Amino acid sequence: MDTQRDQRDAPEAAVAAGPRVPESGQVAPGGDRPPAPPPPDSAWRVLLRHMRQSWRPLLLGGVLGLLASVIGLVLPLVVRRLVDDLGADRPVAGVLLLMGALVVLSAAAGPLGEYVLRRAGESIVLTARRRLISHLMRLRISAFDSSEPGDLMSRVTSDTTLIRQVAADSLIGGITGGVALVATATMMGVLDPVLLVVTLGVLAVAGTVLRLIMPQVQRASQEVQQSVGLMGAALERVLGALRTVKASGAEQREGAAVHRAAEESWRSSVRAAKWLALAGNTGELAIQLAFFTVLAVGGARVTSGAIDVGTLIAFLMYVYFLIGPLQLLIRAFGQYQVGAAAITRLQEAERLPAEPENPPAPLPAPETAPASLEFRDVHFRYAPDLPLVHRGVTFSVPARGMTAFVGPSGAGKTTLFSLIERFYEPTSGSILLNGRDVGAWDLPELRAMIGYVEQDAPVLSGSLRENLLLGAPDASDDEMRRVLRTTRLDDLVERLPNGLDSLLGSRGTKLSGGERQRVAIARALLRRPRLLLLDEATSQLDAVNEAALRKTVTEVARTTTVLVVAHRLSTVTQADRIVVVDAGTILAIGTHAELIEAEPLYAELATTQFLPANHR
Numbered sequence: 001m002d003t004q005r006d007q008r009d010a011p012e013a014a015v016a017a018g019p020r021v022p023e024s025g026q027v028a029p030g031g032d033r034p035p036a037p038p039p040p041d042s043a044w045r046v047l048l049r050h051m052r053q054s055w056r057p058l059l060l061g062g063v064l065g066l067l068a069s070v071i072g073l074v075l076p077l078v079v080r081r082l083v084d085d086l087g088a089d090r091p092v093a094g095v096l097l098l099m100g101a102l103v104v105l106s107a108a109a110g111p112l113g114e115y116v117l118r119r120a121g122e123s124i125v126l127t128a129r130r131r132l133i134s135h136l137m138r139l140r141i142s143a144f145d146s147s148e149p150g151d152l153m154s155r156v157t158s159d160t161t162l163i164r165q166v167a168a169d170s171l172i173g174g175i176t177g178g179v180a181l182v183a184t185a186t187m188m189g190v191l192d193p194v195l196l197v198v199t200l201g202v203l204a205v206a207g208t209v210l211r212l213i214m215p216q217v218q219r220a221s222q223e224v225q226q227s228v229g230l231m232g233a234a235l236e237r238v239l240g241a242l243r244t245v246k247a248s249g250a251e252q253r254e255g256a257a258v259h260r261a262a263e264e265s266w267r268s269s270v271r272a273a274k275w276l277a278l279a280g281n282t283g284e285l286a287i288q289l290a291f292f293t294v295l296a297v298g299g300a301r302v303t304s305g306a307i308d309v310g311t312l313i314a315f316l317m318y319v320y321f322l323i324g325p326l327q328l329l330i331r332a333f334g335q336y337q338v339g340a341a342a343i344t345r346l347q348e349a350e351r352l353p354a355e356p357e358n359p360p361a362p363l364p365a366p367e368t369a370p371a372s373l374e375f376r377d378v379h380f381r382y383a384p385d386l387p388l389v390h391r392g393v394t395f396s397v398p399a400r401g402m403t404a405f406v407g408p409s410g411a412g413k414t415t416l417f418s419l420i421e422r423f424y425e426p427t428s429g430s431i432l433l434n435g436r437d438v439g440a441w442d443l444p445e446l447r448a449m450i451g452y453v454e455q456d457a458p459v460l461s462g463s464l465r466e467n468l469l470l471g472a473p474d475a476s477d478d479e480m481r482r483v484l485r486t487t488r489l490d491d492l493v494e495r496l497p498n499g500l501d502s503l504l505g506s507r508g509t510k511l512s513g514g515e516r517q518r519v520a521i522a523r524a525l526l527r528r529p530r531l532l533l534l535d536e537a538t539s540q541l542d543a544v545n546e547a548a549l550r551k552t553v554t555e556v557a558r559t560t561t562v563l564v565v566a567h568r569l570s571t572v573t574q575a576d577r578i579v580v581v582d583a584g585t586i587l588a589i590g591t592h593a594e595l596i597e598a599e600p601l602y603a604e605l606a607t608t609q610f611l612p613a614n615h616r
């Protein structure tokens with residue numbers, strides 16, 4: 001057993017309603033095992049990391065917000081001066097002018113500060129989205145296989161949006177509100193320390209109530225985001241197979257799952273709204289209570305001569321000014337709970353195993369020699385708790401020529417191709433491309449050598465041109481025309497309303513199955529692969545197109561190493577060698593004539609599956 005490979009066989013992530021993070025690190029290309037991902041950061045830390053890149057606008061927005069609050073604080077003092085001046089019959093023009101200037105300044109600083117903060121919040125959302133999108137693009141196939149694409153999408157679209165609230169409103173709102181609260185309390189203390197103690201006593205009771213409410217907000221918010229993810233996953237499931245859903249008469253049943261998730265999201269949102277409203281109301285109530293308490297105690301103090309009426313009026317104004325910062329703080333805490341739930345979900349997605357960030361390698365030059373391939377005692381299982389798919393697979397394929405893989409369904413043929421592409425790593429054993437372990441290749445360089453046509457020949461939404469250029473963005477129009485001719489797609493291009501620029505529909509639904517397969521083959525050929533993997537790539541072609549493509553593939557096999565998973569007689573018999581796979585082992589390797597004599601399973605497949613009885 002190859003210990004290096006053993007180490008590489010790391011448990012991969014799985015997803016229930018969303019992705020689960022693996023227990024330990026997964027494998028890095030080149031065979032190095034990266035350190036296990038660090039434990040998830042607290043929401044605050046993540047938030048601060050996001051905010052570091054936008055600290056200037058956040059600071060400016062915070063300062064402007066503070067300025068507006070400070071002006072609000074100064075105003076009562078100006079009012080007291082106005083009352084005093086009016087009482088003493090002094091001129092008030094200067095005070096009135098100052099009041100007007102402060103009001104205008106406050107009106108300008110407030111909205112400007114808010115705009116700057118919101119803009120910074122949007123930049124933070126953009127960064128979080130870019131980070132997550134880049135990560136998802138590099139996601140290992142094993143992690144993707146265990147995820148719900150709809151749920152991953154909701155993390156990019158919905159969860160990232162919530163970071164803005166936390167960054168722009170929660171943290172800055174919290175700091176601004178906190179500073180304004182302390183400043184207001186200081187002013188109140190200067191006016192009358194006794195009344196300040198009375199006010200703080202009332203507010204402390206409200207604080208205790210709020211500490212009971214906030215965890216409820218976070219719980220409800222987590223449920224909201226989870227159900228939004230579930231809704232995305234359920235919707236993707238239906239829309240991704242709408243024809244099958246309709247043909248199965250399952251619209252209502254499948255729709256019900258989406259409705260259930262939507263209703264669950266609604267229920268949780270309403271629950272969160274209820275707790276948030278209660279929190280806001282607690283703040284309001286506390287201020288009302290503080291106002292009346294201060295009025296009663298303050299009235300007694302005016303009567304006793306401890307303070308004058310102007311001081312009491314100014315103090316009562318400050319009590320009302322507390323509403324702003326207090327509401328800001330309550331909202332900040334509420335939004336922090338919502339954002340913390342979203343940050344947890346983003347971190348989950350960011351911790352899914354991904355391939356390293358490498359720029360794509362250039363395609364090999366046309367004169368590059370075709371690749372040879374060797375499997376040495378390869379064992380593989382998809383997950384530690386699943387049975388072995390390959391049990392000691394050993395074979396070698398020289399450069400050039402066509403090798404066909406045949407065997408019963410589920411024998412492990414497609415999985416061989418996944419291992420060559422390094423979508424998965426073998427549990428033990430090694431795979432050598434041109435004599436070099438695939439694990440030691442630079443991943444983009446390895447994939448640049450290979451043209452791969454998947455079993456269901458996916459076509460992406462977009463135009464035919466975009467589909468062809470997917471793997472060879474620099475291909476010239478001439479090269480494109482050439483592969484279109486070899487795959488007999490030139491007729492199709494002429495028929496399509498906008499030629500190469502015609503849109504093919506989501507997953508290529510506007511094409512026939514055979515056309516889709518030919519587009520997928522053309523795309524792979526355009527990459528000038530040194531190793532071409534065709535997984536039942538011609539299964540949906542009619543006899544004429546199949547014969548034409550057979551000729552093309554034979555032609556390609558003169559300069560390239562071609563591996564095909566085949567169920568068709570014609571493909572199998574033209575192969576230079578046939579590898580018979582059964583239950584994850586290689587039963588035999590030989591030509592059609594050799595195998596039909598020597599290998600009973602092949603003879604059986606030949607008679608029952610892909611060969612007419614008289615073909616020998």
Ligand SMILES: Nc1ncnc2c1ncn2[C@@H]1O[C@H](COP(=O)(O)OP(=O)(O)OP(=O)(O)O)[C@@H](O)[C@H]1O
Pocket residue numbers: 145382386389407408409410411412413414415416
């Ligand atoms: N992503 C996956 N996770 C877990 N098990 C998988 C996965 N993909 C395939 N398998 C299992 O691995 C085994 C081999 O599958 P594979 O697709 O390689 O077979 P195959 O020989 O290509 O079959 P067919 O001829 O039907 O396409 C099957 O038992 C299959 O259920």
